[in-house]
Amino acid sequence: MLMLTCPYCGIDADETELTPGGQAHLTRETVGSDDDTFESYLFMRENPKGVHFERWRHSYGCGKWFHAARCTVTLEVFGTYSAQTTEPPKEICDKISGKRPGWSWGSFS
Amino acid sequence: MSDTFAMIEQVGPRGMMTLRGDLSSTKLKNAATGVAGVDFPGISECNCVDERGIAWMSPDEVLVITPYDEIAKDLKRMQKILSGTHHLLANVSDARSVFMISGAKSREIIAKLSPVDLHPDSLIPGQFRRTRLAQVPAAFWMRDKNTFELICFRSVADYVSTLLHNAASAGSEVGYFQ
Ligand SMILES: [Zn+2]
Numbered sequence: 001m002l003m004l005t006c007p008y009c010g011i012d013a014d015e016t017e018l019t020p021g022g023q024a025h026l027t028r029e030t031v032g033s034d035d036d037t038f039e040s041y042l043f044m045r046e047n048p049k050g051v052h053f054e055r056w057r058h059s060y061g062c063g064k065w066f067h068a069a070r071c072t073v074t075l076e077v078f079g080t081y082s083a084q085t086t087e088p089p090k091e092i093c094d095k096i097s098g099k100r101p102g103w104s105w106g107s108f109s
Numbered sequence: 110m111s112d113t114f115a116m117i118e119q120v121g122p123r124g125m126m127t128l129r130g131d132l133s134s135t136k137l138k139n140a141a142t143g144v145a146g147v148d149f150p151g152i153s154e155c156n157c158v159d160e161r162g163i164a165w166m167s168p169d170e171v172l173v174i175t176p177y178d179e180i181a182k183d184l185k186r187m188q189k190i191l192s193g194t195h196h197l198l199a200n201v202s203d204a205r206s207v208f209m210i211s212g213a214k215s216r217e218i219i220a221k222l223s224p225v226d227l228h229p230d231s232l233i234p235g236q237f238r239r240t241r242l243a244q245v246p247a248a249f250w251m252r253d254k255n256t257f258e259l260i261c262f263r264s265v266a267d268y269v270s271t272l273l274h275n276a277a278s279a280g281s282e283v284g285y286f287q
Contacts, residue, residue, distance in 0.1 A: 008168050009153045009239075014224035017240055060241045062167035 006058040007066050007080050013058055021055030024067050025087060025106065049073055051096055051103045053088060056080075069096060112279035115212030119270060123160065123207045124180035125260075126173040126187065130196035140190040141173050144183045155237035155250040157258070164237045164250065177202060206266035208273060211256040216286050219249060219257055221276040229254070229286060243272050 002015040022045070029041035046052065052072045057065045067085070069078040069092050078099065079092045088108060096103055103109060130137045138149045145163045147156035150171070155164040162174040175183045180202055187198055210218055220227040222242045232238065234251040241247065242261065245268060249259040261269045 009165075011153055011238070012226065016224055060246050061239045062170075064167060 002070075002075055002077075004056055004066075004068050004070075004077060005080050006061060006064070007082055008064045009058065009062045011058075011061055013061055017058065017060035019057040019059040021057055021065060024053040024055045025108075027086075046106055048105060051078075051100055051105050053105060053108075055083070071100070111274070113274060113277035114279050114282055115210055115215045115218055115277050117218075117270070117273045117277060118209045119206060119266065120209045120258075121205075121207035122177045122202060123205070123260075124175035124177045124183065125200075125202045125205050126175070126180070126184060127166075127170065127199045127201050128173055128187070128196065129170045129198075130191075130194065132169060132171065134194060136191060136194045137196060140187045141171055143190060144175060144187055145173050150237065153237055154235055156235070157250065157252070164248070166239065166248075172201075204263055205260050206263045206269070208259040208261075208269065209252075209256065210259060210273060210277075211252075213255055214282055214287075215255055215257050217283055218273060218276045219259075220285070221283070222272055223247070227286070242269055245269065 003012050004018060005012050026041060029038045050071055050073055052070060054068050055065060056068050065083040066080055067083060068080045069088060070076060078096050081089050081092060093108065128137070128141060141163050142149050145161045147158055147162055150156050150163050150165045153165055156162055157174065160174070160176045164172040164174065166172050180200055184198070184200055191198060216227045216229070219225065223240045225238055225240050226232065232251065234253055237248065237250045239248040245261060245265040247259055247261040247269065249257050252258055
């Protein structure tokens with residue numbers, strides 16, 4: 001069972017109260033992007049065994065989108081954070097580094 | 110309905126207004142507290158006295174609860190206080206149903222139906238919890254240590270009533286919290 005703490009209401013929400021929103025921190029390519037970048041935005045996703053960053057929505061609660069950092073192997077949750085950011089906050093990255101030294105994900109490490 | 114180990118009643122109708130906007134705005138807070146007559150709630154809290162109260166729904170939304178018969182008057186009062194402020198105020202009274210679940214074992218009923226930690230140390234009066242009850246959205250808070258007030262959409266009130274009665278069938282107590 002996966003439980004995530006919603007950063008807006010502070011509630012420990014069960015997976016069944018949440019809606020998954022897929023990979024976090026995508027750059028939305030749009031008019032003016034070349035074909036390769038656009039294709040990568042549409043179809044290419046991280047599929048890691050380990051550290052992963054995702055978007056979730058507290059759909060049976062406050063209704064807000066937020067971010068979560070977790071391990072896909074152990075379901076350990078490193079932390080959740082606001083949706084209003086394009087990259088994971090430093091304290092989350094530091095926490096992951098403490099538990100999974102040498103981790104990297106996309107352009108983050 | 111068959112025997113239950115806690116009392117389940119459908120109460121109401123209750124006057125309910127959805128108020129959205131900047132929750133840190135003094136004007137918005139005054140509009141809600143002026144009508145509800147209770148303190149403005151903190152995050153995930155509900156302040157409720159008798160038929161009036163305010164529940165924290167999300168970072169930009171509260172639910173203002175009033176007696177059903179006074180909703181028109183209260184709505185006007187709030188509109189007046191809020192005029193000129195960016196906000197959304199809607200009367201949702203007829204879209205909601207209210208249940209009261211009371212008895213020493215009332216926690217068990219909610220615990221069977223929602224994924225919420227209902228341990229007496231975790232869930233205490235004053236907290237407001239939006240969640241799901243089996244397959245439908247619901248929200249509840251505790252009036253006191255043995256009484257839950259629960260709201261759901263009126264369109265699923267029959268389903269919720271059946272769920273609650275079924276979970277409360279006499280003899281089906283789990284006894285985990287005793
Ligand atoms: Zn939330």
